[in-house]
Amino acid sequence: EQQVQQSPASLVLQEGENAELQCSFSIFTNQVQWFYQRPGGRLVSLLYNPSGTKQSGRLTSTTVIKERRSSLHISSSQITDSGTYLCAMEQGNTDKVVFGTGTRLQVSP
Amino acid sequence: EAAVTQSPRSKVAVTGGKVTLSCHQTNNHDYMYWYRQDTGHGLRLIHYSYVADSTEKGDIPDGYKASRPSQENFSLILELASLSQTAVYFCASSQDWGNYAEQFFGPGTRLTVL
Numbered sequence: 629e630q631q632v633q634q635s636p637a638s639l640v641l642q643e644g645e646n647a648e649l650q651c652s653f654s655i656f657t658n659q660v661q662w663f664y665q666r667p668g669g670r671l672v673s674l675l676y677n678p679s680g681t682k683q684s685g686r687l688t689s690t691t692v693i694k695e696r697r698s699s700l701h702i703s704s705s706q707i708t709d710s711g712t713y714l715c716a717m718e719q720g721n722t723d724k725v726v727f728g729t730g731t732r733l734q735v736s737p
Numbered sequence: 738e739a740a741v742t743q744s745p746r747s748k749v750a751v752t753g754g755k756v757t758l759s760c761h762q763t764n765n766h767d768y769m770y771w772y773r774q775d776t777g778h779g780l781r782l783i784h785y786s787y788v789a790d791s792t793e794k795g796d797i798p799d800g801y802k803a804s805r806p807s808q809e810n811f812s813l814i815l816e817l818a819s820l821s822q823t824a825v826y827f828c829a830s831s832q833d834w835g836n837y838a839e840q841f842f843g844p845g846t847r848l849t850v851l
Contacts, residue, residue: 632779661839669774669825671842714779716840724795725770725840727780 631655634715634728641735647702649731651715658718660691660698665712665730674713675700705735740764743828743843750850756815758846760828768831769811770840771795771803773824780827786811818850 632653641647651660662674675682677689677698691698698715712730719726740763750756762769768787772780772795782795784803792803800822802814815822828843 663842669845669847671827671829671845673839673841676839716780724782724785726782727772729779 630729631719632715632717632726632728634713634731636731637729638732639734641705641733643705643707643735643737645705645735647700647705647709647733649700649702649713649733651698651700651728653696653698653715653717653726653728655717655726656720658693660689660693660715660717662687662689662698662700663714663716665714667711671714702733705733707735707737709733710735741828741830741841741843743826743846745846746844747847748849750815750818750848752818752820752850754818756818756822756848756850758813758815758826758828758848760811760813760843761809762811762828762830762841762843763809764830764832764841765808766830766832766841767808769805770829770831771801771811771813772827772829773797773822774827774845775824783813783826818848820850823848823850 635650661676664672675689677691681690686703688701714730716727770785771783774780786792786805804812826846829840831840
């Protein structure tokens, strides 16, 4: 059973369009982090968002812990945004982190 | 800026051989983690450590050992590599004890077992 679900699994946009990525989870947590994985593998932390709304540049994350969901909004997408987006969270108070399977984003000119 | 490095960046190993993956962080973080990434499974936690000379099992520890000789270094050891251990391995570090803290990842090691 996948404890952290992400949707959509893949997304194709034209440059300039906005993207909305969803993360829903069945585990108890109070910390959510969003990552970007470049083609080729390197993981980069985008936003660390325990709760509420947090913004960084064109990225906005909204986490509602009691509803067990988090979203990542990418405004005015660019070709260089292409890659995989992962959400991750601590499982209860176990010190273990669980990742979603990711959303693969492709932005075309 | 936080820095986590891994070596080697890629490796080809033979079935039954021993493989050691190394991770080094200069963040002064207490926590370090080893994950593997496979298509369809996302990232899964293998081992982690919150203090030198101590390691803990993650979600998929079978077939792996870990070693934390110092705060900065954390190794993942495959004593008898198997085909199923072909994957990309990521090391990460974080600061806080008890509560999840922002994780910083290394560049990954691509391991192919033949």
